[in-house]
Amino acid sequence: MTRLCSTRGSVLMLMPAAVLIVLLLGAIAVDSAIVYLGQRQAYNVAFDAANDAAGAGFDADTARRTGEIVYDPVRVEVLAAEAIAAADIHDLHLVSTSVADGVVSVTVEIEIDHLFLQAFGRDADQPIRMTARAGGQTQGP
């Protein structure tokens, strides 16, 4: 004769799995927030570097004579590098600067360390590139 045994309590086995899933999702949320924070920081620095370069990287003589803004690419790069160094953000560096059609572009790269993802065998560093643009214009008296 087959006797049916009670399986009361076996549902408790699901509890550790549920806890692990909740913690895993929380870890993914924290890692995503860290990546988003790094993105925002990189973009803000890139934007400020482009703004600084657009405000001071032009040829003053040409602007006075012709009223036209002509950017000096070397000066733009120096100003952008100064702005990025002053931001004092770990693992953030300047990739490139460019000048085209009176617009200064600054591209930066930041390496973001994931907190939890490395526990699953993924690379800890995720490089993210951000580009910001700024331009200048002259105003009459």
Place this chain on the structure above:
Amino acid sequence: MSDRPRCRGERAQVAGIEVLPFGLVVFIAGALLLTNLWGVVDAKFAADAAAREAARYVVESARADVDAATIHAGAADVARQTLADHGRAGPADVELRPDVAVLERCQRIQVTVSTEVPAVRIPFVGGFGTPFAIVATHSELIDPTRANVAGRADCIR
């Protein structure tokens, strides 16, 4: 002798009473860890925004007829207000460099905002333990071509 069937299976034995407190401890510890980590990330967002707003305030307010101390005080107020807007009314330090009497064109302004996060924070209860600092720095150049600013625009070649 009783007719009641006796069950000798071992199914679900591992999910006995000892699993309940263990699972509870893992859950609470994990949830606390995630909450505190999120608090650090959130504080970094707030400090970053505060430093940025304060730097914007300085470069927009720098004028020849306003002394730097007044602008420093205004920048500190802006930073603290930004932190408060992010729900962080705790103590915060605002440091502005360079520490000069008059702000001039082409000066690079660097604002550093540091706020504190408690070592352990329990939701709805509060924070415990020695707090540690969350620091954010923001830098901007005072516009060399803006009107009514002291100094020479030496950064333009």
